[in-house]
Amino acid sequence: MTVVGTTKNVDELTLTFVAEFAAPVERVWGVWQDPRLLERWWGPPDFPATFTSHNLVAGGAAAYFMQGPDGERYYGWWAIEAVDEPNGLTLTDGFADETGTPDPAIDPSRTIVTLEPIDSGTRMTLTSVFPNLASLEAMLEMGMMEGMTQALEQVDALLA
């Protein structure tokens, strides 16, 4: 795997992330389409995701929760805006309560994923757009902030 580049826009709260995989587009598409594969990478090892529903078609939806080491659960949902199998998809990612009802207090973010064939395999370009900082922070709080903050402190220490 090579992370080719990232672009962050602080004013517009956008992250563009480009990675390349040594596998054909169809197989990279598979890690999005197969919920059992998706569960193995969406959440970090100590906050694994479980997808309780997953329908990757335009107008479709997915529901999941991530469970932390103390058993606490964080619920999320996807609304699938567009699918162009196996070349990409656009999804809206939001928060929910334990019944799956979307949390109106936190605006969802939008992620556009494109997969394209290259000589060495597949290039995945991902663009996440957050409507406001609370949305970005909430997404990161979803069982990831602690580990991320620690990792960032290490990065900061290296750069200091």
Place this chain on the structure above:
Amino acid sequence: MVVQTEDAVRTDRLFHALADATRRDILLTTLRSAQSVTHLARRYDMSFAAVQKHVAVLEKVELVSKQRRGREQVVSGNVETVRHVARLLDALELVWRERVGRIDDILSEGSTE
């Protein structure tokens, strides 16, 4: 739910503060060096009171702080708060770096089967 924290409300205000071009300019200027409100007001095509209002919005979310120096109010940018915004995006980048690493593990597993 866990996300409805005071932090989330604060960051929402932060975003509102940053969503205006004049306020972003005030922030960038005062990060470089402290400026009196009078000095800032000369920079923009608006009234002293309007500039003061922008400064107040930035001050409320601690993007800038104001100090009295003699007869002047001096505004300085708060590097820590700006870093907070940048760190959120850094954290998100790390989330995706880790995810991509796990996807790579899955893909390389499959190719040896």
